[in-house]
Amino acid sequence: MSLRVRAILVYLAIAFGGVWPYLFFVRLSLGWSLINPLVQLPVAFMPAIGAFVVRRWVTREGFVDAGLRLRFRRAWRHWLVAWLMPLGVTALALAGAATAGWWNGDLSPAGGPGGIFLLLMLQVVLTPAYMGEEFGWTSFLWPRLIPGRPRRSVAATGFIWAVWHYPLAYLGYAEFSDHTVSMAVWTIQFMLFEVMLCWLYAKTGSVWATSLAHAGNNMVQGVLTEQLLINGGHLDALRVIICVDLALSLVCIPLVRSKAFTAAPGKAIGLPAADQPTLG
Template sequence: MTTALTEREPLGCGTRTRHRGILWFLVLAFAGAWIPWGVAGAIGYSLDNPVVQLLTGAFVPALAAVCTRRWITREGFADAGLRLRLARQWRSYLIAALLPIGVLALALGLALVLGMWRPEAGDFDSGHVLFLALAPIIPVVAAPIFFGEEFGWTTYLRDRLVPGRPVLTTFATGAIWGMWHWPLPWVGYLGAGGSAADAFIAMVLWLPLSIELEFVIGWLWTHSGSVWPPALLHGGSNLVLALGLELFAGTADPSSTATTLLMCAAYSPVVAWIVVATKRGGPQRARPATPAGVRR
C-alpha cells in the first residue's frame, strides 16, 4: 500500500537514471535562477517587482524538469501529471483553492491571541470584502504562474529524491526548494532595505515554510496525480494567505518575519495531520494519466 505522500519509483526510472536526473535538474534549476537573479540585482532591478520575478526565476524549475526529462534522462512525461483530471479529482482542486482561506483564518486567530492584531470596526472596508470574495478565484488565475515551480520541485524532484521514504523525501524536497530562494533577500525580494541580519533571518525562515508547504503540496499531488492542484495551493499561499495577513493584520509586508512565522504556525496542524496519515498508511496514489502522444 502506498501512503498519503508517495512510495512509488518514477515510471521506467532506474537508480542511475534517477541520480543523473536529480543532479542535472538541480544544476539547471539553481544556476538557471541564481545567475539571472544576480544579474538583475547587479544592474539595479529589484526582485520585489513581479515582472522581474517572472522574467528571471519563476519558470526555471519547470524548464529544468523539461530539459532533464526530454534530453538528459529521456524519461518522457508519462508521470508528469500534466492533465487536469478535474472530473475525478475535483475534491483536490476544491481543497487547494479553499485551504489557504482556512489557514488565513487560523493565522489571523493566532495573531489576535498573540496581540499582533487588534481589529476595530473601522478597519474593514470594501477592499477587505472584495479580497474575500476573490480569494477562491485568485489561486485559479495564478496557477499557470506557479506551475513554473511545481512542475519542477513537486512532480519531478520529490518522487525521485528518496523513493520509498515519503516523509523524508518531502522534507528534503522542501529544504532544497527553500534553499533555492536564498539569493532573493539580497536582491530585493526579502529584506529589501534592511540589514544583512534581516536577509539572513529571511533565508532561515524560508526553510520551515517551504518544508511545510511541500507537505501540503505533496499530499495534493499524491491524491490528484496532477500538477494543477499543487499549483493552486502554492498560488493561494502566496496571494491569499500571505497577502491576506498583510491586508487584515497589517504585518509590515507580505514577506515579513511576522507573516512567515504566522504562516508556519497556521500550517502546522495541517502538516501534522498529513504526517500522521502518512505513517499510518494513506490512500492509493492517483497515477498520472498519460497525455496522448506522450512517450512512456
Template sequence: MTTSTGDTPLRARSAPPAPPPPAGRGHRDLILYLGVAYAGMWLAMAPLLAAGFRRGDARQSTGTLEELCIAAAMFAPALAAFVAVRSRRSAGRDGRVRDALALRWPRPWGRAIRDCLTAAAVPAGLTAAALALGALTGHYPVRGVDAGGLAGWAAGALLGMVVSLPLFLGEELGWQGYLFPRLLAPGQGPGRPPRLLRAYVLTGAAFALWHLPTLLMGGQYPGRPWYVSVPAMVVSCTLVLPVFTWLRLRSGSVIPAVVAHAFVSSVSVGMVKEFAGPEAALDPLTMGLTGWPGWVVMGVFTGFLAWTGRLRPWPDR
C-alpha cells in the same frame, strides 16, 4: 480544513512516483535538474541584483522589472524538469514528459473541481488559523473587517490568483512533478520502502534555497538579514511542502499543488495585509504562514496528515 475521503479509492487513483533510475544515472539527472533550476533563478534575478534592488517593507509593491524577473524565475524549475526528463528519455528511460511530471487533470472532472477547491480552501484555513494565533498572542494587529469591502477584495484576490496559475505551474512542475517523486523512489533492492522523510526534507530544503537570490534582496522577509531569512525560508518551505505533496498525491496530478502554491504566495500574503491595521508594521516572521504562527499551524496540520497516513503514496503501504 481537511477533506475527508475514503482512503482505498483515493490511493488507487493516485499515480505512484516514477520508478527509480539506475544508480549513477539518477544522481546525474538530479544534478542536471538542480543545476538548470538554480542557474535559471540566478540569471532571472541578475538584473535586480546588479541594480542593487532591496525590499525593505512588507507593504512595498513590485515594479514592472521586478515582476518580469520573478515571472522568468518561476519558469526555471519547469525548464529544468523538461531538460532532465528529456535527458532520461534520450537514454531510453521514462515515457511521455506529461506522464513523467504528472501534468494531467485529476479524473473524473467532478473530482478535479473538488481537488482544486480543496487546494484553495486548505491554505485559506491555515492562513486564517495563523492570523488568529498571531492576534491572540499579540503579534498580529488585526483590524475590523467590512463585509462588503472584504467580498470585493476576495474576488479580486482570487482573480489575480487564477491569472498567476501558469507561473506557479512553472514551479510545481519542477518541485512536485519532478524532484519530489524521484527523491521518494525506493532504495535499491527488493521490498525497499519509499524514502519519505528524505524526500520531504531534501525537497523542502532545495525549494527554499532556490529562493536565495530573492532572500538576499529582502523578498520574502523584507528588512531581515540573510542569516535570518534563509533559515526561516527553509522552515516555511519544509512545513508547507507536505501540504502541496498531499494534494498532489491524493489527485495523481500536480494541478492541485499548483493551485495551493498560488494561493499561499498570493492570496495568503494578501490576507495578512487586508486584515491588519492600515498603519501597522508587518513582520513576516511573526505573521501569516511565513512566520512562527504559520509554522505552528502547518506543523500541526502536517502532523495530522502524517498520523493519518495521507503523506504515503503507495497503495500497499
C-alpha cells in the same frame, strides 16, 4: 553514477544555475526590482525547464507521470481543498496573531470580505504562472529524490526549494531585520508548504491542483498577511512568518501522517506501475 542521481543533478544545475546568477544580475547590475512580475517570470519557469530537459534528453522517460492532466472529475474535492486551503491557513495564522494581541481583527486593509473574494478569484486566474515551479519541484523532484521514502523526500525537497529562494532575502524581495532567525523560520515555512503541495499531488495526480494551491499561498495567504499583519498590524516579517508556520504546522502534521505519504509517490497518485518513476 545512477541515472536517477544524474537526472537530479542535471535538474538542480538548471534550476539553480538558471536562477541565482539571473537574480543577482538583474538586481545588482540592471537595478530591476524583483517584485516586478515580468522580472520574476524566468525564475518561475526555470524549474519546469529543468524538468523538461531531464525528462526529454537525460532520462528520456517522457511525461506520462508528470501530472499534466487535470484529473478534475476524479479528484474535484481535493481541487476544492487546493483552492481554499491557503485561505484556511491564513485564517489560522490571523487567529494566532489575534490571540497574541498582534491583530485586532480589522479586515479593512485588505478590502474586507469583497477584497478576499477577489484574491480567491485572482488565485484561480494566476494558477498557470505557478505551474513552472510545481512541474519541477513537486512533480519531478519529490518522487525521485529519496525513492520509497516519501516523507523524507518531501522534507528534503522542501529544504532544497527553500534554499533556491534564498537570494530573494538579500536582494530586496523579502525584508528581514534578523536574517539568522528569519531565514530559519522561512525555511521551515517552505518545508511545511511542500508537505501540503505533495499531499495534494498524491491525492489528485495533477500538477495543476498543486499550482492552484501555490497560487493561493502567494496571492491569498501572502497578500492577506502582508496587508492585515504588516501594513495593518505593523508586525515585522519575522512574527508574520512565525504565525504562518504555526498555522501550517496545524494543517501539515496530520497530512504528513496520512496514507498519502505511506506509499511511493507514483503509487500514491494512482499511476500504473509501468508509468511510475523507477529510475535506477
